[in-house]
Structure formats: structure tokens, C-alpha cells
Amino acid sequence: MRTVGTEVRGIRAPIVKEGDQLIDIVVDSLKQSIKEEGIELRDRDVLGITESLVARAQGNYIDIDDIAAEIEEKFEGDSIGIVFPILSRNRFSMILKGIARSGKKIFLQLSYPNDEVGNPLLDARKLYDLKIDSYQHVIEEEEYYEKFGDFKHPFTGVNYVDLYKEIAAETEIEIIAANQPESILDYTDQVIAADIHTRERTKEILKENGAQKVIGLDEICNQDHGKGYNPQFGLLGSNKASDKKLKLFPKDGEQFVEAVQKEIKEFSGKEVEVMIYGDGAFKDPAAKIWELADPVVSPAYTKGLEGTPNEVKLKYLADNDLKDLKGEELLQAMKDEIKEKEADLTANIKSQGTTPRRLTDLLGSLCDLVSGSGDKGTPIILIQGYFDSLADE
Known part of the structure; x- marks a missing residue:
């Protein structure tokens, strides 16, 4: 055996x-x-x-000038909104640097108290103490610094509002915290949906609320221009490779x-x-x-x-269907259950907990x-x- x-x-x-x-x-x-x-x-x-x-x-790399060129090509006007990027030195920082190089004024909307993958922007307990409704309230930059400016990510030790303002210093940047995608439309109607797993819904909401131009990070650097690109994911999945370059998916x-x-x-x-x-x-x-x-x-x-x-749950079988068996008899019965299981155990109680x-x-x-x-x-x-x-x- x-x-x-x-x-x-x-x-x-x-x-x-x-x-x-x-x-x-x-x-x-x-x-x-x-x-x-x-x-x-x-x-x-x-x-x-x-x-x-x-x-x-x-060699699937791009540099920040490639990002800047695409931003200038895809967006009109002198401002651009970015909604729901994650808080990351490795993932989003270089993307922001490339967007800033386009020279457009940036309105950056961060979700709070956490980003899409759980990184905290501020102290969630303080929200409760201050009776701030995170579903409705827009925290302007001045209010953020007044009430949450001393907050640092507990694992990286970084204040991401400070970091993102520093990264985008070559242009003008204004940062807000809000959880409704359409909040960005009070500042600009040219928007990048920078979230990862919820991006399609974010784009829908922005368009429904009157955004003139909306694209996701997956629609930037997704075409072959003789440099790095990813046709399906664009900038999604990219990582910082150097101070000027990103490695794409x-x-x-x-x-x-x-x-x-x-x-x-x-x-x-x-x-x-x-x-x-x-x-x-x-x-x-x-x-x-x-x-x-x-x-x-x-x-x-x-x-x-x-x-x-497509598996049966051994613990369930041992506690129920085969509860009166022990030792070798139980082992053999369990093997028989596995060999005779249905081809599709979806919704079958024998697979619950798998x-x-x-x-x-x-x-x-x-x-x-x-x-x-x-x-x-x-x-x-x-x-x-x-x-x-x-x-x-």
C-alpha cells in the first residue's frame, strides 16, 4: 500500500x-x-x-515613456482620473510614474479603508470613531492628512498617499479616498479603471454615470508596437523591473x-x-x-x-454513511465510495466541504x-x- x-x-x-x-x-x-x-x-x-x-x-518589458505615449494617444484634455489602484511599490508605482510623465494632471481615487487586495490606506477604527460613512463619504486630500496623515502600512511602513504624490511629482496630482467609482467624475471625465478583479463592473458604472472616456489597465500596452505588450492583460500583472522599466505578464x-x-x-x-x-x-x-x-x-x-x-469528503463519509465501520472494513468501504463516485458531484452532500x-x-x-x-x-x-x-x- x-x-x-x-x-x-x-x-x-x-x-x-x-x-x-x-x-x-x-x-x-x-x-x-x-x-x-x-x-x-x-x-x-x-x-x-x-x-x-x-x-x-x-523580453516582455516596457518603460515608463511607453506608458506616457499611450496615455497621450488615448486621452484628450489636460487631466486624467485613476480609480481604485492597489497600494503597491512593486505593482502600481511604476504605472503611476508613466502616467505622470504624460504631463496630464492626475486625480487619483483610492478605495478605503483598504484597497482591492486588502492593503490598508488608513486606520479603520478611526473611521468608526469619527463616524465616517465609507460608502458615501469622499475624503479629500486635505481631510486625509488632517485625520489620517500619520498612518503607515503595518507591514511596509509606507504611507501610500505620500508615496504616490512623490512618485507623480513631475506633474500635478490630487488624491481622494472614495468607494463609489463615479466620485471621480466630479473631477474629470477621462478615467482609467485601475482595479484588477472588479475592473469590468467599475468601467460599467463609470460609463453609466457619464464618463466620456474609460479604459482599464488591461487596455494599455496591449498592442504590438515592437516593444513589450500583453494582448489580454496589458499592464495588469506587471512588476517593477527598474526605476524606468516594468516587466509585463x-x-x-x-x-x-x-x-x-x-x-x-x-x-x-x-x-x-x-x-x-x-x-x-x-x-x-x-x-x-x-x-x-x-x-x-x-x-x-x-x-x-x-x-x-470532483472529490468526495472522507470526513463526511466517516461520520455518516460509514459511521458503523472500522479498520480495514472502513478503509475498503471508503475506497469503494471513491471508485463509484458520480462523474459530477456538484451539490452532492458527499462532496460538501471540498x-x-x-x-x-x-x-x-x-x-x-x-x-x-x-x-x-x-x-x-x-x-x-x-x-x-x-x-x-
């Missing part, structure tokens, strides 16, 4: 630079690990490659994962699923911050990773937790046995 289920390994790889043959690097790193660690590949193993490796090898991911899968099949004979992963989809219990600042967990994956888990999330979100989150974002040096993750169950010998 097998005594181990899912196994996850971080695979070390060389430092990847623009122009490197990443497919060869990934496959060679896997081969080396198999040789050194005695790993035996199996069908339906999963290989995850972090999105930064793919984008870096592609990788493009052409489907071709990449299919090519890696093919190479692995040729040398091993095994059908390994391959995915590109970025941020994991989980929330930190201490910081209360939702990790997912990328537009999706996985921008590309092979076809075998479509769908959601996680009805997409496989790519679950697997990508697992990859992100294992690889981390620091100095582990394991940007490739091998997951084995994920699709096995207790009934598999």
Missing part, C-alpha cells in the same frame, strides 16, 4: 535572462533533478513555471506550455501537465491581504488542467507557496500525485 499522496518539489534552475531558450532550460533542469534526486515521472504529474521566468526570457503562454509538455513526453514517455503560475489565490491571516495582485493565477496551462476537483475552485487556481497557489518570491531559487515546481486518491494503490 502506498503511504504517500501528493509530493511537491521546488526545482532549481539557472538565472534566466532575455533571449534565453527557456523551454530547453526548463526541460534540462527537470532532467537534472530527476537524475540527481531519483525522481520517477508519472502521467498527470504537474510542472509549474513561474510567470516571471517566461516574461523575462521573452508573459504572452504566448499556450505555445510555451504545450512545447514543454511535448519535450517532456519525448524524453520520458509521460504525459505531464504544464502550467505558468503567478500570484497564489490566498489571503494572509495576519496581514488580511489577499495575495492575488495578478489578473489570474495561471495565464496558460495544458488542457488536462481544465476544470475543478474546495470548488479551479484546478489551476489550486495548483498555482501551491506552486507559489513552494517557490516563494525571495531567494529560494526554485522557479520550477514539480507536483506529483495531486490527482491520486486513497483508492489508488
Whole structure:
């Protein structure tokens, strides 16, 4: 009887630079690990490659002047509104710097007390003490500094109003805090919806309330002008690369994962699923911050990773249907339940409490937790046995 289920390994790889043959690097790193660690590949193993490796090898970079040029091209007039960006030195700061370089006056609307992924702009307790209705009240910049100006993010130690004003110092910038998207229209009718997961609804509300021009960050740097771009996500998923450059989310991911899968099949004979992963989809219990600042967990994956888990809940069966059984008899009955389960357990009480999330979100989150974002040096993750169950010998 097998005594181990899912196994996850971080695979070390060389430092990847623009122009490197990443497919060869990934496959060679896997081969080396198999040789050194005695790993035996199996069908339906999963290989995850972090999105930064793919984008870096592609050279999918832009600089802040590219952003400025697009802002000047897409927006008329001398002012622009930006609604609901996240509070981030890594994610939004460089985008703001590029928009500021266009020379347009910026009206920046931040949500409060937290941004979309949970970063705090101000002390939520103070809102209650001051009896401020966050659903309706617009906090002007002067009021913010008067009542909340001493606030710093508990983990980064940064006051983001100060930071964003400093970053956009080459133009005029006015910052407000408000939770209704249409509040920005009191200042300008030219608007960028800078939120990530709620952007489509934000754009709808702005248009319904009379905005003349509305685009999302996904509609900036999304065309091929001989430089970096991402046709689906534009600036979403970008990261600061230097004081002037951003690394975009990788493009052409489907071709990449299919090519890696093919190479692995040729040398091993095994059908390994391959995915590109970025941020994991989980929330930190201490910081209360939702990790997912990328537009999706996985921008590309092979076809075998479509769908959601279809699993029975062992705890439920043990406490209910099989509660009178013990030992080997219980184990065998549990295996039989797994083997005979329905092809679709949606709304079936036997699956209650299982996680009805997409496989790519679950697997990508697992990859992100294992690889981390620091100095582990394991940007490739091998997951084995994920699709096995207790009934598999």
C-alpha cells in the first residue's frame, strides 16, 4: 500500500535572462533533478513555471515613456482620473510614474479603508470613531492628512498617499479616498479603471454615470508596437523591473506550455501537465491581504488542467454513511465510495466541504507557496500525485 499522496518539489534552475531558450532550460533542469534526486515521472504529474521566468526570457518589458505615449494617444484634455489602484511599490508605482510623465494632471481615487487586495490606506477604527460613512463619504486630500496623515502600512511602513504624490511629482496630482467609482467624475471625465478583479463592473458604472472616456489597465500596452505588450492583460500583472522599466505578464503562454509538455513526453514517455503560475489565490491571516495582485493565477496551462476537483469528503463519509465501520472494513468501504463516485458531484452532500475552485487556481497557489518570491531559487515546481486518491494503490 502506498503511504504517500501528493509530493511537491521546488526545482532549481539557472538565472534566466532575455533571449534565453527557456523551454530547453526548463526541460534540462527537470532532467537534472530527476537524475540527481531519483525522481520517477508519472502521467498527470504537474510542472509549474513561474510567470516571471517566461516574461523575462521573452523580453516582455516596457518603460515608463511607453506608458506616457499611450496615455497621450488615448486621452484628450489636460487631466486624467485613476480609480481604485492597489497600494503597491512593486505593482502600481511604476504605472503611476508613466502616467505622470504624460504631463496630464492626475486625480487619483483610492478605495478605503483598504484597497482591492486588502492593503490598508488608513486606520479603520478611526473611521468608526469619527463616524465616517465609507460608502458615501469622499475624503479629500486635505481631510486625509488632517485625520489620517500619520498612518503607515503595518507591514511596509509606507504611507501610500505620500508615496504616490512623490512618485507623480513631475506633474500635478490630487488624491481622494472614495468607494463609489463615479466620485471621480466630479473631477474629470477621462478615467482609467485601475482595479484588477472588479475592473469590468467599475468601467460599467463609470460609463453609466457619464464618463466620456474609460479604459482599464488591461487596455494599455496591449498592442504590438515592437516593444513589450500583453494582448489580454496589458499592464495588469506587471512588476517593477527598474526605476524606468516594468516587466509585463508573459504572452504566448499556450505555445510555451504545450512545447514543454511535448519535450517532456519525448524524453520520458509521460504525459505531464504544464502550467505558468503567478500570484497564489490566498489571503494572509495576519496581514488580511489577499495575495492575488495578478489578473489570474495561471495565464496558460495544458488542457488536462481544465476544470475543478470532483472529490468526495472522507470526513463526511466517516461520520455518516460509514459511521458503523472500522479498520480495514472502513478503509475498503471508503475506497469503494471513491471508485463509484458520480462523474459530477456538484451539490452532492458527499462532496460538501471540498474546495470548488479551479484546478489551476489550486495548483498555482501551491506552486507559489513552494517557490516563494525571495531567494529560494526554485522557479520550477514539480507536483506529483495531486490527482491520486486513497483508492489508488
